[in-house]
Amino acid sequence: MLCSARALARRAGVLGSSQARWAGPTQRCARLQARPCQGFSTSSSRPAPLPPVVWLVLRPISKFMAVLFGRAYRKWWRALPHDKRAVFKESVQRNRKRIIVVSTAVAGLSLHYYVSHLQTTPVTGRTRFVAFTPEQFDKISQEGFDQMIEEHGASVLPAGHEAYDAVVRVANRLLAANADLDEVHDKDWSVTVVDDEDLVNAYVLPCGKIFVFTGMLEFCTSDDQLGCVLGHEMAHSLLGHGGERFSRAHLIDLMLILPLAAIWAFLPNDGISAFAHWFFRTTVGLLADMPHSRELETEADEVGLRLAAKGCFDVREASAFWAKMALRREMEDGVSPEWLSTHPADEARRESIDRQVPDLQRTRDLCQCAPLPDRDPRAEFEQFRQRLLEEKAAARALMATPLTKPDAARSGG
Template structure:
């Protein structure tokens, strides 16, 4: 992956790289008591790419696209996304996903062999293989991937809470993404077809987790959360923003 992006990686002197590195350093120092955090050699890479994306590999390599830096409105939102990606690595989700996938491949292979043994028709075997592949993708792989994403959200929220980040910003980020999708008029991918929860469901899930994260934050003697709640500010702003086109149409009549 480093080879793939080496020509478009920001230098360590770039302010955007330094911003990400500071946040990662804070998350590491605030969670050094957790197994795997301090032992892992976390290495930051910031890639010049407009995609809103980031990932953390099992070996601690963290890749952040500049598109994400532009989408995250503040350090609190970016901290949560980085915490989420680090949680994937700490929870060994890649290995877990591969293990489940290999098990399902073996299970379906055995099933296919049994079908072919009962009715040795090549066309039936090919059709059975296609059906099994489709079932595996949409009934097992993608739902399981969405479950791992929700788990990483929960653990990532705990990581940033211990770093005294405003945990309320986590759901605001995904609400922003939902509004951006609405304004762009792009047809969203149905959740059941995606490896990730929908932006709306993700924000709702985080909102349910935030009260417990606030308690954890308080137990770490963090400063009081600022007023007003960024979720309330965003909801008001989003409402005005989404009503603006309707107001413009009405004014032109």
């Protein structure tokens, strides 16, 4: 029988008290006044958002009701005699002013709700729509944490394990170096390491729960690479990307109610309507959902690199990490087009990081970090990559060499 989530959480290891939470290297840069992006902006007060449970219920119900209403309208209209259709059209024409007034009022209230829930993103100062308070979404993510702990069960490594200690060491170093950021203190940070060598993944829940799989630890060749990875994942949590994604998905679904109802109301049959529904929703995903997700990933890359630079990690290792990830994908399952992915292409991320390295080095200098070593991990990995490609090309050439047929006379004797 599996132990409870709370017991497993104790095994996962909470960076508990304030003393333990900020244990780590002495913070050497309290606040970089020359870089306004290092500070956090606060949003103006706004009306209390709807409880998350309301949004959770509204999302599936709204789409279901749109389909039901559209189908019901189509059947009703087809069964309606032509004379009654004319009466209905006359009624709509006669009450068009009332319809316009009601529609304008609904649109105005919707716009007011949207504007009243705009807030400023910490660090970057970007304006976004968020329907939840941080406390509400932290509660949701805490429930998700309990479920994940239950799911992984005995695979959670205990405190004191070598892999666990490595993650805690890197996480504490990041937290200590960025303790000047207000949002860092609002999270209940903890570390959970899951023994799964096949899964190269790490993530941080909105409430500050850090999950790292041993496959990621094996893939990262140094604390610097792990620091850049955790910096990226912590940035997602500090920037509130989870609540933003959740809010935006629900907002888009509510905006699609009328178009979906129209698809099921005016297309000739259920088969065509179902295909149009799928095509419409897929198009929205490609043109709205995925680009926004890639923007959030890019934002987390930029902020996460600054967190790592303040922690005196070698940020060049982030470029080497993504070059290595690109090579891995290329050799295993090929590379998908970026526009079909929720994440930027690995090569695009590597190039973006390389452009930021000079600025990040200045951040390290302001934090009085030790100079970077002369060896450049990017150059080292590129040399390794070239050798690997040369060996692969040689192996292909060998396989393509035709076999020499044995001499017939010699073989016949």
